Each structure stands twice: as structure tokens, then as C-alpha cells.
Amino acid sequence: MKFKILLALIFVNLMQAQKFYFPKTAVTDSMILEKQMPGLALQVIPQLQSAKNKPEKNIDFFDNLFRLQMVATDYQKSITTLSEYRNLFADHNMGDNKFIGYEFYSLAKMAEKAGNLPFNKALQTAFDKKYESLSPSLKTRVPLIVDGDVREYRKTLAKVLEKQKDKDSIDYKSALALCKAYLNTKTYSSIKPQIMQLLASKDKEDFITETKDLKTKNGNTLTITIVRKRKNTSPLPVILTNNIYAGPFDEYFGKRAAIYNYVGAIVNTRGKRNSNDVNNPFEHESQDIYEVIDWVSKQPWSNGKVGMIGGSYLGFSQWAAVKKLHPALKTIVPQVAVGIGIDYPAQNNIFMSYMLQWIQYVTNNKLTDEADFSNAVKWDSINTAWYKSGKSFRALDSISGKPSKIFQRWLDHPGYDQYWQKMVPYKEDFSKINIPILTTTGYYDDDQIGALYYYKQHLKYNKNADHYLVIGPYNHGGAQSYGFTYVNGNPIDPVARISIDELAFSWFDYILKGGKKPDILKDKVNFQVMNTNTWKHVPELDKMHTSTLRFYLQDRKNNSSVFNKPPTKSFTRQTVDFKDRNTKDTYYKVSKKDSIKTTNSIYFESEVLDKDLIISGNPAGFFTVSINKKDFDTDTYLYQIQPDGKSFLLSTHMVRASYAKNNINRKLLKPNEVEQIPINNSFFMSKKIEKGSKLLLLVGVNKSPNWQINYGSGKDVSDETIKDSGEPLEIKWYNDSYVEIPVYKD
Structure with missing residues (x-):
């Protein structure tokens, strides 16, 4: 027995040490690279499928396998692998969502070969067939999925190739990284321009989208995007989102509401998009949203009823909106809501370094500074430099090279004082909130403390509050979209893999259109007990335990x-x-x-x-x-x-x-x-x-x-x-x- 184990270990070590032929000329010659990649992928696949990896058949296995099959130009097998992946691990509606760009490419390459078509014709054929098979909610996400950052993909590929300079062989780990970097570059550079044009054409057929600038009473400018389904000609309830993250998500949020047969309205905060006003996050939302609700409720496409939805900052915005409740606002669905002054920018009165990274993310330009925000190396080095220096926390913005008045102003309020209190309901303000509310958060949600602060305060000051809570094994993203199969590396129970979108719009149907109450809302507090595959339903938060x-x-x-x-x-x-x-x-x-x-x-x-x-x-x-x-x-x-x-x-x-x-x-x-x-x-x-x-x-x-x-x-x-x-x-x-x-x- 010991001898067999020893042989197995030797085999695994040999496999790990194995190197594949890869000519150094491929690093500098794109034509040679193109010819070499399919053969390299064919060599890597058997090692991925070796005894060391195959029995587990985990997410990484399938994710790597379908990509290698694509690089090896075996597009039919890659589609089959994706299908098997979905059957075993798929998040709710995530199979199509996560990999649809690769599917467009694989289907197009298959159509190209089968019909002897030019690639652009094959891609249009593949797009039309796949797009029509998607659910309406998935269709709205496609522009976000195929909007891959080709420039970054090319940079990553160049870095991987640079490591192979002057080498005629490549090890398994490096080969896998090269195949993945090559595939991202190849796929998205091939499909993105045409797919984005096709999607724009589809959107024009299905939706009416308008962007306007609203002037508030005190002279500020707010940019608002209105999205309506073209075939809906009668006035409808409006689903409003207040969005500081101006950019592609504005239209997505609008189309999401429209496909559920509402009017989608997305307003950007001061200083974003077309607004030249000063951008002071959190400070003016209560005042501004009241005026926005007043405006949208009086438009010809509105039936006078308004609901609000959104997560994180967008969740906070809804609590800001009910600080002074407009009569047209009939319900809110705050998801993973930031508890301003409660869990962000300080958690239980301890300020976090991340606050500076976020401030720059939303204030560096009129949209969002994605490149700066996602530069983990930069921000880790800034935080480490501050830590090593022993300087005051106030020096963090100077160390970053970009002093921030917002950062300094927040630090001036270490307690939950009037600065924070005035932004959202405080104490007796909660007693006046008598509209139905649905809160969602997760056990792994960074803003769980904030989301539950609002819930507890509402119930404390309004004993009869019509406020429902759904909480489960979700992270910050999952509790405002869909229940991922894996969270923090751990699988969640199948029963927890729900669509938060569908829950939210079922709620809107219930409140704004007299529909049926969502089945999951059997009581005021609805929580999933991990490792039991069951939901529990209790009348109040304290009843989660006995x-x-x-x-x-x-x-x-x-x-x-x-x-x-x-x-x-x-x-x-x-x-x-x-x-x-x-x-x-x-x-x-x-x-x-x-x-x-x-x-x-x-x-x-x-x-x-x-x-x-x-x-x-x-x-x-x-x-x-x-x-x-x-x-x-x-x-x-x-x-x-x-x-x-x-x-x-x-x-x-x-x-x-x-x-x-x-x-x-x-x-x-x-x-x-x-x-x-x-x-x-x-x-x-x-x-x-x-x-x-x-x-x-x-x-x-x-x-x-x-x-x-x-x-x-x-x-x-x-x-x-x-x-x-x-x-x-x-x-x-x-x-x-x-x-x-x-x-x-x-």
C-alpha cells in the first residue's frame, strides 16, 4: 500500500514538473503565437484532467477546461463542458451570464466553419440565435458581460509572454495562464465591437431611452436616464434608482425595470455625468431625491406611483429618501444598504482605510475611476506605507498623493453625531415611515450591520412597520443580485440560490400592482439556515434564536x-x-x-x-x-x-x-x-x-x-x-x- 502511494506521489510530482515545448519566437511574432496556441492547449488539457484534478471536478476544473478547449479550437467540446459546469455548479441564471461572451465566440467559430461564412456573418448568426434563447432579465445583462476590457487583456497577455522571453519551454502553471490570457484577448477583441452594435440595435427595437438634466430648486443639476419598454404605451409605476456610480449601470438598471413592465428611472448624484456641482457623497441625497420623485411622479409615462431599488450606496439612498417621505413614494427595496456613520466609513466608530480608495473612485471624474479603484497593488502599497510610517490616519490621503477634503471632513466626525444623523432617518423619524419595505442582506455582506441597523431602528420606533427582511448566505454582491453557488470558497445550500432581482420585482408587483406576495415572505424575518437546505420564518429579528x-x-x-x-x-x-x-x-x-x-x-x-x-x-x-x-x-x-x-x-x-x-x-x-x-x-x-x-x-x-x-x-x-x-x-x-x-x- 505504501509503495502504491509513493508511486502516485512520484507521478504527481512528475506531472507538476512537466514542461511543454513553446518556441521563444512565439513571444515576439503574433503569427507564430497564433499557430502554437492550439497545440499548447492540447498538451495542457491531459494534465488538467490527470488523476490529481479529475476526481474533484470543481469550479476551477470546469472553468479551466472549457477555456483550454476553446484555445484548442474544439468549440463544440467547450460548449458541452459549459453545459456540464452549469448542471453541477451554476448560480441562479449565472451560467449564461458569466460565460456568454465565450459562447458567442465559440458558436460563431462553429458557424463560420460549418457555413463557410466570414466571421462577422457567423457572429451575427450566433448572436441572433443565442440572444433569443435568453430570458428577458439575462438580456439586460449582456452589454455588461461583453464589455470586456480588451486593453487590459492585452496587457496581461504581454506580461505572461514577457516571462517566456528567451525560453523554448513552458511549465504547466505558466501554460495555463498563457492560454487564459490569450483566450480573453482573442475572444473579446473579436466580438466586442460587433456585439455592442448588435445590442444597441436590439435595445433600440425594444426600449425608449431618454437622458435629461433636471434642475433642482437650489440650482443644482442632476442627470436622469429614463428607460421604457417600447410596447408599453400606458402610464406605469416608476422604479427609481439613485446612482453615484454613473456609467453603464444606469441603462442596465433602467432596462431591468422596463423588462418587468415598469418605467426605469436612474438619477445620478450631484457632480456626476452632466452635473458640474460639487460631489459630496451622501450629504444631499435626502433633499435631491425628494425633488426627483416629485418630477417623475408627474410625467405622462408615470401613473403617480414610485418605488425605489438598489444596493450599497444605492440602498443608503432609499433611507435618505424616506427621511422626508414624498407621497408618491409607495415602497423601497434597500439592498445591502450602507449604514452611513454606522458601518461606513467607520464600523462601530473605527474608520477604515478603504474609505479613501472609495472616495477617489467616485470623485476622480464624472463617471467612476475603474482603473484606479481596481488597482489593488497601488492601494495595498499606500495602506502599507501609511502603516509602516507610523503617521496619523489623517495623513493617509497625503501619502496617496491626492489630499481629500471629503476624507478629512469624515474624520472630523468620529462619533455618530448630527453630521451623519441628518443624512438618514434618526430616532423618531423612523416612526413616520409607514410604507412597505423589503430589506435584503447576507451573512457575508460588508454592509450587513448598516442594513440591519435601519431594520432594527424602524421596528423600534414603529412597532407596526410593514417591513420584511430576507437574509441568507450572500456576500455584498449576492444579496443585491443572485445567490452565488460558492461564497468565500464554501458552497451554499441549493435552496438559497435565489434571484434577488426576481424577489424584488415580485415585491413591486405585490405593492404597486396588487399582485401576489412573494412566497419566501412567510413572516417578517426570513432567514436561510446554512447546512440544512431550509428557510426559516419568524416575526422578529430576536426570534432567529430561541x-x-x-x-x-x-x-x-x-x-x-x-x-x-x-x-x-x-x-x-x-x-x-x-x-x-x-x-x-x-x-x-x-x-x-x-x-x-x-x-x-x-x-x-x-x-x-x-x-x-x-x-x-x-x-x-x-x-x-x-x-x-x-x-x-x-x-x-x-x-x-x-x-x-x-x-x-x-x-x-x-x-x-x-x-x-x-x-x-x-x-x-x-x-x-x-x-x-x-x-x-x-x-x-x-x-x-x-x-x-x-x-x-x-x-x-x-x-x-x-x-x-x-x-x-x-x-x-x-x-x-x-x-x-x-x-x-x-x-x-x-x-x-x-x-x-x-x-x-x-
Whole structure:
């Protein structure tokens, strides 16, 4: 047996070490490259299909295989592979969406050969056939899918080829990368110009699209795009989206509404598209949207009823709109809504470095600066340079080379003060919101805390609010579009793979057209329990759990269970040196293939669970601590260690200790005195934890280039520098501290 295993390992190593012939002349001669690529792909395919890869048949396998088959010019096989991929892994409606550009190309090449046609004629034939087979909702997405960045594809191909300079062979990994880069360049440079023209022609047949500039009462200009289905001649309800991300999505959002038989209206915020006004994100939406709703509700194509939809900033905009509710606004569908001042640009009062990247993304020009925003290397280097420098967080924009008044203004408001409060409903404002609302968010949504803040505040101040919530295993993108098959590398249950678009427009039909209520909305809170393939429905958020389990910060060596209150009081000491910017990372080893980073944290592990447990809701509790400074930022992670030796992140929480009890007014800690820090606004999750698992709890201190660093001097954290850090932070985590884990039982 051991001998067979050894032979298998030798075989795999040989395969990994294998190199393929690839002439160095192909690097500089495009004609030679064209001739060599099919043969190279044919050599790479067998290795991809080797015993090492084939049994798993995962997403990467199919994704690589269909691309290699295309490069090898076996277009029929690539179509078959895509079909198999969809059957096994397809996201809801995502199979066509994700790969349609490659399908247009493959179908065109097949038609070219079969009919001896010029490529442009073959492409038109392929386009007409495939386009007509798509659902109306997928048709609206096609322009976004085929709008590939050919210039970037060519740059990537050039970089891959440069690595092959003066070489006559290529290894498997490099060959695979070359085939993929070549295919992207070949496909999109061949199809994009013609397909975009064909799509424009189709849109002209199906839709009436108008772009206008609206003047507000105070003299500002807003650009609005109106999209109507040509065959709809009677007035219809209007679905309005307030969009700071001016660009291709404006028409997409409009057509999306039109295909569901509404009028789509997309207004760009001040300073975007045709507006020459100052662009101050978030600040004027409440005022401007009221005037936009007033205008659209009075147009001849409107029946006077308006609904709103959109995610992230667009979700925030809807809450801004109901700060002063216009009578024509009948419903909103805020998706993954930014909680301004709550979870962005600061999460629980801790500002994030990402805020500067986003500010430049939406303010660098009249549309969006995609190239700058997606330049991860640039932004990582800026954040790292700031972190290494020890300068104040206020210096981040200067370090980026582009000082920002918006960035500085936001930093002037570290508490949830009137600056933030005036942008959206606050306290009693929520009591006046009496229109039906549908909120969607996800367990992995970056703005979950914001989305649920609005939900909780609405229900707190309006007990009879007609407000529904759908929450499941979705990330920021999934909870405003469709439930992806895989999220954070983990498969989600089939029942969770729903179309958020279809849910939203079913809701609009229900509210604005007297249709049927969407089936999933069986109660006010509708949540998917991961690992059970079921949805649950409860009347309020707190009913997501039926009991709690307290996980105490204690070493199990001194007690039978972390879930029992310790009999005697003690503490675990942690030291964090803020001056050390080269801290060596530490890890908790889960298994040979998995580990969890524990740098700047201490961890506590539970005993192995002897029965299944459904964790549902968000962790709460208190930390009892004593520190030698006036403040610090806590950082908490709750993991499941699965029976198969893999880790699964369940929930996170971070908070500035001085704001933990009141996010408006800061109250500094007293050095070396015992204090209690409440755990509020952690991330919600619902998942069955299998018998044989254990829970791992990490508690520690935020010290990362991705966030402000709180040195604990008591000064405004944005102004602190490494010189304010003084002696290392010492924390005593007392063992009567606990994280209260929400548990659900039928």
C-alpha cells in the first residue's frame, strides 16, 4: 500500500514538473503565437484532467477546461463542458451570464466553419440565435458581460509572454495562464465591437431611452436616464434608482425595470455625468431625491406611483429618501444598504482605510475611476506605507498623493453625531415611515450591520412597520443580485440560490400592482439556515434564536467546559506593541491544510460538541477587561472547526471601546481599572454546526493597515501617531467575559 502511494506521489510530482515545448519566437511574432496556441492547449488539457484534478471536478476544473478547449479550437467540446459546469455548479441564471461572451465566440467559430461564412456573418448568426434563447432579465445583462476590457487583456497577455522571453519551454502553471490570457484577448477583441452594435440595435427595437438634466430648486443639476419598454404605451409605476456610480449601470438598471413592465428611472448624484456641482457623497441625497420623485411622479409615462431599488450606496439612498417621505413614494427595496456613520466609513466608530480608495473612485471624474479603484497593488502599497510610517490616519490621503477634503471632513466626525444623523432617518423619524419595505442582506455582506441597523431602528420606533427582511448566505454582491453557488470558497445550500432581482420585482408587483406576495415572505424575518437546505420564518429579528450559549474566556484545562461560568476569577494577559510594525504572524493550526491567523489575538477553544447545534443570530455579551491605556479597539472572531479539519468563519465583531456603550459620545477608559465592554453590532449568521465540531473564539486588538490604529492616548484617534503609543498595550481579559452565542431550536 505504501509503495502504491509513493508511486502516485512520484507521478504527481512528475506531472507538476512537466514542461511543454513553446518556441521563444512565439513571444515576439503574433503569427507564430497564433499557430502554437492550439497545440499548447492540447498538451495542457491531459494534465488538467490527470488523476490529481479529475476526481474533484470543481469550479476551477470546469472553468479551466472549457477555456483550454476553446484555445484548442474544439468549440463544440467547450460548449458541452459549459453545459456540464452549469448542471453541477451554476448560480441562479449565472451560467449564461458569466460565460456568454465565450459562447458567442465559440458558436460563431462553429458557424463560420460549418457555413463557410466570414466571421462577422457567423457572429451575427450566433448572436441572433443565442440572444433569443435568453430570458428577458439575462438580456439586460449582456452589454455588461461583453464589455470586456480588451486593453487590459492585452496587457496581461504581454506580461505572461514577457516571462517566456528567451525560453523554448513552458511549465504547466505558466501554460495555463498563457492560454487564459490569450483566450480573453482573442475572444473579446473579436466580438466586442460587433456585439455592442448588435445590442444597441436590439435595445433600440425594444426600449425608449431618454437622458435629461433636471434642475433642482437650489440650482443644482442632476442627470436622469429614463428607460421604457417600447410596447408599453400606458402610464406605469416608476422604479427609481439613485446612482453615484454613473456609467453603464444606469441603462442596465433602467432596462431591468422596463423588462418587468415598469418605467426605469436612474438619477445620478450631484457632480456626476452632466452635473458640474460639487460631489459630496451622501450629504444631499435626502433633499435631491425628494425633488426627483416629485418630477417623475408627474410625467405622462408615470401613473403617480414610485418605488425605489438598489444596493450599497444605492440602498443608503432609499433611507435618505424616506427621511422626508414624498407621497408618491409607495415602497423601497434597500439592498445591502450602507449604514452611513454606522458601518461606513467607520464600523462601530473605527474608520477604515478603504474609505479613501472609495472616495477617489467616485470623485476622480464624472463617471467612476475603474482603473484606479481596481488597482489593488497601488492601494495595498499606500495602506502599507501609511502603516509602516507610523503617521496619523489623517495623513493617509497625503501619502496617496491626492489630499481629500471629503476624507478629512469624515474624520472630523468620529462619533455618530448630527453630521451623519441628518443624512438618514434618526430616532423618531423612523416612526413616520409607514410604507412597505423589503430589506435584503447576507451573512457575508460588508454592509450587513448598516442594513440591519435601519431594520432594527424602524421596528423600534414603529412597532407596526410593514417591513420584511430576507437574509441568507450572500456576500455584498449576492444579496443585491443572485445567490452565488460558492461564497468565500464554501458552497451554499441549493435552496438559497435565489434571484434577488426576481424577489424584488415580485415585491413591486405585490405593492404597486396588487399582485401576489412573494412566497419566501412567510413572516417578517426570513432567514436561510446554512447546512440544512431550509428557510426559516419568524416575526422578529430576536426570534432567529430561541436560547443562548455563553462562551467564557477561559482555558478548558482549568474547567470542564468553556460554556460553564468559571468558579474563580482570573485573567489572560495580552501584550501588543504598536511600535512594532514587523510583527511576525502567528497561527492556530487547524489541520495540515488549514490554519487561522492569530496575530494580535489570543484564542479559546471549546470542547468537541457531542450533538448538532444551530447557531442563528448575532453574538452578544461583554468583555471584562483592564488595560494600561485610555482606549483600544477590540477585534473578535468566532470560528467553527469542522469534523473534517476545516475552519469556517461564523461571525466577527470590532468596536472602539470608548464608544462601545454610546456611539455618539466617547467615554475613555480609566487605565488599570476593570471595565465592561458590551458586544453590540456583530455579524449575523445562521448555520447548523455538526456534531464533532468545536468552536474557536479569537479576541484581540485591531492593528492593521486596513483600519485606523488606536494608540490609546485618549486623543482623537485620527490625529494619533506612533509617538503617542508609549509603552506596549497590556490587556487583562477576565474569564467572566463571555460571548453569548445565539442558538436556534425548532
